[in-house]
Amino acid sequence: MKNVLFGASALAMITSGAFADVTIGNPMAMTGPIPDLNAPIAAAVDLAAKSVNEQGGMFKSGEMLNIIRADSACDPTAAVDAVTKLINVSNVAAIVGPVCSGATIAQAESVSIPAGVVTLSVSASSPAISTMEDGTDLVFRAAASDAYQGVALAELAIEKGYMDMAVSYANDDYNAAIAAVFVDAYTAAGGTVTANEAHEPSKASYRSEVATLGSTSDNLALFAYYGSGGITVMRNALETAAFSNFIGADGMLSDEVIEQIGAENMGGVTFTTSASDPTTEAYAAWSAVAEAGGVPAADPFVPNGYDAAFMMALAIEKAGTADRGAIAAALREISSAPGEIILPGEWAKAKEILAAGGDINYEGGAGNQDFDENGDVAGLFSKSEVVDGAWVAELIK
Amino acid sequence: MWDAFGFEFVNFYLIPGLVLGCIYALGAIGITLTFGILRFANFAHGEMMMMGGYLTWTIMAIVTALFGLTLHPLVAMVPATAVVIFLFLLTDKYFYKPFRKEDTIKVVMASFGMMLIIRSAVQAIWGPNQLKFVSGIAKPNEILRDVSGSIDLMLLVPNKHIWIFLGTIVIVIALSYLLNKTRIGKAMRAVSDSPDLAHVTGIDVDQVIRATWIVGGICAMAAGVFLAMDIQLLETTMGFRMLLPMFAAAILGGIGKPYGAVFGGLVIGLAEELSAYPWIGDTPLLSPGYKTGVAFAIMVIMLIVRPQGLFKGRSF
Incomplete structure (x- = not known):
């Protein structure tokens, strides 16, 4: 009991x-x-x-x-x-x-x-x-x-002197949306989009994709997740010498990319991401x-x-x-x-x-976190490039 | 810069298509054999390929840690193959054999469960992150480039692709010897054609089933390692992503027909890559976003028009 x-x-x-x-x-x-x-x-x-x-x-x-x-x-x-x-x-x-x-x-x-x-x-x-x-x-x-990040990325491309770009994006909500924003902003800023193709995530090979796009331009705006094709697209593009310059967004910004592709091959790579004002x-x-x-x-x-x-x-x-x-x-x-x-x-x-x-x-580390009527917050962005084998970020003013 | 004759088509569409086709072909051999001899669609086949890649990576990592040597994946593959075959036999004994006399759907579901178990186990052991198989980018083989360039047909083929081609040819030749010249190979074909008749003529069906898993295991292993060599990384869904095209290849060639699977694999691989070639005008014939759909479409059309496949396999 x-x-x-x-x-x-x-x-x-x-x-x-x-x-x-x-x-x-x-x-x-x-x-x-x-x-x-x-x-x-x-x-x-x-x-x-x-x-x-x-x-x-x-x-x-x-x-x-x-x-x-x-x-x-x-x-x-x-x-x-x-x-x-x-x-x-x-x-x-x-x-x-x-x-x-x-x-x-x-x-x-x-x-x-x-x-x-x-x-x-x-x-x-x-x-x-x-x-x-x-x-x-x-x-x-x-x-x-990304309505803002796409614009920041377009400005970055112009600033780097990429006046023509091919666009390749993975077919999902995030990548397709930021690619669309980028294309609009980039065209409005005077750039020429030479080709704009979706690619299917997680394929074993993207050689035909990069070959088709690569014949039009030397610069690629790549919107993908690094783990579901992004790395393979970059690798195939470098292997076939189809592209030498790459820009992209958050989904690609990982140390994994450097480890897989090798820092020595990533001279012309710039990715942006959400950032905080330090x-x-x-x-x-x-x-x-x-x-x-x-x-x-x-x-x-x-x-x-x-x-x-x-x-x-x-x-x-x-x-x-x-x-x-x-x-x-x-x-x-x-x-x-x-x-x-x-x-x-x-x-x-x-x-x-x-x-x-x-x-x-x-007020958060990422920003002031004041929600607007859509539940969105404003934010800043940074661009990252590979320096001495690691990503180095710099705030975009 | 790309002015050699057919340069773009051969190097960026035809050769990648053949590489992909080789990988599909090897995977489809295992699928078609299990389908033909054991009579069920083995969903865990793709995960076995993936597991093979991870085991090979592990053996390479161990050798590097112990002896400071960098093993070629094709060497490390050999001991890993033994482990994969052991796993195949183990899963057969404990998961598939108990259902062998039951409805086919039960074995299919068991293999589906096996697929989830293997994937989760790999995620638990090796972690969900991607692993680096070989880092860096693969430059084209220089000898081949210079020789072919001198006759105005510049071929850009990285060493990894040459290994994949050679490996596939060796395996297919060995397989055809096994199936045509050896006793167990003939027994396998007999069971595939009619299990009851084979049993009556005194063929040991259990032995044939073991042989099927071993042959399927070797092919799955090779397909997994070749895939990892090609994409140079390992991730836990890489086998699963190949499953649909491999089934399409097996069905295209005819269920139970290993040569059909090889042929089907090459056709599917080439169809996927060539569908994105700008045949008409400057834009891709079909947006590359629909590549997977090509394999699926071929499979559906084949099932409607000619369900027994090109090589007269079994129809269901």
């Missing part, structure tokens, strides 16, 4: 514990074409949860913030599966992630929007995400839209937090990952409940003026102000 009672009370404790904790679902591209880019972003999300839990946890009772991770594999189908499980089985309060645009759009359209759950993507940058919602306000992102106070705070947590502060979308998870925690704290319905409005309130400025890592301070009924305005 004693044992039964003990067992029952232990069970009661476990269940009440599980109910009390706040859980956020975090679908990330753990497998798929960009695991290398994804790993530090996932570490940054965990670091944000650690900041919260070390500085008093959630709400008055100091509940734990739990991140439940799932694998969205940078793939629409996998993302829908992962998020369905997070929302229906794990019963999470909100979604932070996914990494890729295709995955974000698919999971939002078929799972999270119908379920009324807020999605805050860490790095999805397709322009299509700005306009995908119809009457709801549930999809946000902590990274800037002179701001918020960035200094972020880099201190990142250094203490052992996360590479300046890697692509890593500050965005921390900001997204931290803002989601702030929004739930502000709402005062892990109830799904109240989070979207709270997310807008905690991220924009008016209010006391909160920097990365300042959870205890934010908690105190919120408890006293005050207003806060989060």
Whole structure:
């Protein structure tokens, strides 16, 4: 009898514990074409949860913030599966992630929007995400839209003196969208697009593609994920001497590319990515937090990952409940003026102000993170080139 | 700069098409043999190819770490082949054999499950990141370039492609010897044509099944390593991506017909690459984005028009 009672009370404790904790679902591209880019972003999300839990946890009772991770594999189908499980089985309060645009759009359209759950993507940058919602306000992102990055890339191409370019893009939501923005901006700026072809991701060979494109120009604007064809396209282009200069965006910016292709072959390669202004106070705070947590502060979308998870925690704290319905409005309130400025890592301070009924305005390592009416944020970009066998980034002014 | 006769067509469309065709052909041999002799579509075949690539990489890495030598993938492939064959036999014994007397769909589902198990195991052991097989870019073979250039037919073929061609030719010749001249090869063909009749004439069907896995394993292994040599990297879905074209090749050639699989593989490989050649005007005949669709279209048309395949295989 004693044992039964003990067992029952232990069970009661476990269940009440599980109910009390706040859980956020975090679908990330753990497998798929960009695991290398994804790993530090996932570490940054965990670091944000650690900041919260070390500085008093959630709400008055100091509940734990739990991140439940799932694998969205940078793939629409996998993302829908992962998020369905997070929302229906794990019963999470909100979604932070996914990494890729295709995955974000698919999971939002078929799972999270119908379920009324807020999605805050860490790095999805397709322009299509700005306009995908119809009457709801549930999809946000902590990274800037490619509507801007495509333009930055076009300016970069002109500045480098590439007056004619061939364009090759992988056939998916992210790459097709940024390629379209780039082509418009580049043509408007006086450049000539000599050929513009989609390519199928993950093929064994792209020699015929690069040969067809290579006869028109010496410069290639390549939009692909490095792990699903991007590296092979570059390698085939270099092997056949079809192209000597390459520009591209986030999806290609990985150390993996240098390791595979060899730094000596990458003299004419420039890729852009979302970047932070390292002179701001918020960035200094972020880099201190990142250094203490052992996360590479300046890697692509890593500050965005921390900001997204931290803002989601702030929004739930502000709402005062892990109830799904109240989070979207709270997310807008905690991220924009008016209010006391909160920097990365300042959870205890934010908690105190919120408890006293005050207003806060989060400024993140990635930028000021003020959402516009589409749930987008503004951002800066950097260009990276290979110097001495490693990527060296420089902010684009 | 590209003014030699047919330069672009031969070097950038025909040769890559043949390389791809060789890889498809080797993979399709294993598929067509299992389909013909064991009578099920083995979905795990692509993952076995991928596993072969990873094992070869591991052996190369171990040798480099221990002796400081860089092994050629074709050498490291030999011990790795033994492991892959062992895995093939093991999966057959524990996953496929229990279903052999049941409906075919059960074995097919078992192989589908096996595919997921192998892929997840590889992701768990080697991690989800891509691995570097051979780094850098492959320059064309200089001797071949100079010799062919002197007769105005400049050929740009990297060494890796020469190895793939030679390897495929050797394997296909060895296979044809095995099937035509040896007792076990004749038994394999007999079981493929009619298992009941073969059994009645005293052929040991279990032995034939083992031989099928061994031959299929060697071909899958070679296909996986050749694929890794060609793209110079390893990733966990590389085998799965090849599965559809390999099935198309097997069906095109005729189920159960190894020569058909070789022919089908080359046709599919060439069709995929040549469909993007600017046959009419300056733009590709078919956007390269639809390459995979070409293999699929050939498979569908073949199934409708001539389900037994070009080499008169079994039709279902």
